[in-house]
Amino acid sequence: MRKNIVAGNWKMNTNLKEAKKLVKGVRKGIKKLELDSTRVIIAPPFVNLPTAIKRAKKSKVEVAAQNMHQATSGAFTGEVSGEMLKGIGVQTVILGHSERRAYFGEKDAVLKEKVDSALTQELEVIFCFGEELKDRQADKHFKVVEDQLKKALFHLEANSYKNIILAYEPVWAIGTGETASPEQAQEIHAHVRTLLAKKYDEELAESVSILYGGSVKPANAKELFANKDVDGGLIGGAALKAEDFIAIIKSI
Numbered sequence: 001m002r003k004n005i006v007a008g009n010w011k012m013n014t015n016l017k018e019a020k021k022l023v024k025g026v027r028k029g030i031k032k033l034e035l036d037s038t039r040v041i042i043a044p045p046f047v048n049l050p051t052a053i054k055r056a057k058k059s060k061v062e063v064a065a066q067n068m069h070q071a072t073s074g075a076f077t078g079e080v081s082g083e084m085l086k087g088i089g090v091q092t093v094i095l096g097h098s099e100r101r102a103y104f105g106e107k108d109a110v111l112k113e114k115v116d117s118a119l120t121q122e123l124e125v126i127f128c129f130g131e132e133l134k135d136r137q138a139d140k141h142f143k144v145v146e147d148q149l150k151k152a153l154f155h156l157e158a159n160s161y162k163n164i165i166l167a168y169e170p171v172w173a174i175g176t177g178e179t180a181s182p183e184q185a186q187e188i189h190a191h192v193r194t195l196l197a198k199k200y201d202e203e204l205a206e207s208v209s210i211l212y213g214g215s216v217k218p219a220n221a222k223e224l225f226a227n228k229d230v231d232g233g234l235i236g237g238a239a240l241k242a243e244d245f246i247a248i249i250k251s252i
């Protein structure tokens with residue numbers, strides 16, 4: 001059975017002091033929750049990963065990275081490899097976030113390489129995809145999503161999907177306060193499951209967790225997560241306040 005997941009992407013936020021406080025808040029907040037079928041993941045900036053890992057130890061909080069380079073090592077100034085992440089105890093990495101695509105020119109081809117590299121390092125991948133506003137206005141959102149998944153993931157063997165989490169993040173809903181409606185999220189998630197079933201099989205399609213991301217807040221999380229194909233969220237802004245993040249986890 002697939003798991004529910006609430007993951008907080010801290011993006012380029014939190015200095016060391018803030019990161020320590022936030023891990024503590026999340027850790028404390030989930031202590032009394034029944035989380036049998038729900039995973040809680042936080043993704044701090046690279047420099048705060050070791051501290052977060054240390055402070056999340058012996059709790060249900062898992063720590064992920066926000067990105068990685070596809071090479072194992074080499075002359076890539078400013079970059080971090082999957083092997084390095086694995087070496088400090090990171091188990092999961094976010095790839096394909098729309099901010100990486102938009103501001104750092106990450107195209108499907110490089111994302112495919114990153115996915116392969118992460119899986120080789122036995123890292124779990126949270127793979128983000130989603131259409132821009134112009135795609136939705138042109139009624140191309142299904143096609144855009146389909147292309148992104150096909151180009152970066154559909155070369156994988158079925159067996160690899162045990163280490164893949166998908167995150168649908170419509171670009172127009174990220175950090176804008178405008179969220180996709182529960183119906184809009186559900187129809188894309190269902191479409192993705194159909195694509196997975198066609199390419200692989202029904203069982204695989206049903207086994208992959210698909211998260212929704214884009215202005216998820218305590219006030220709208222419940223109705224988004226209530227959809228049958230929405231298995232949780234990838235949370236940005238609201239993950240920076242332990243109280244809000246916990247409220248979102250409770251909505252699952």
Ligand SMILES: O=C[C@H](O)COP(=O)(O)O
Binds near residue numbers: 177234
């Ligand atoms: O990775 C998280 C998403 O980009 C969502 O960010 P947001 O919740 O601030 O809209």
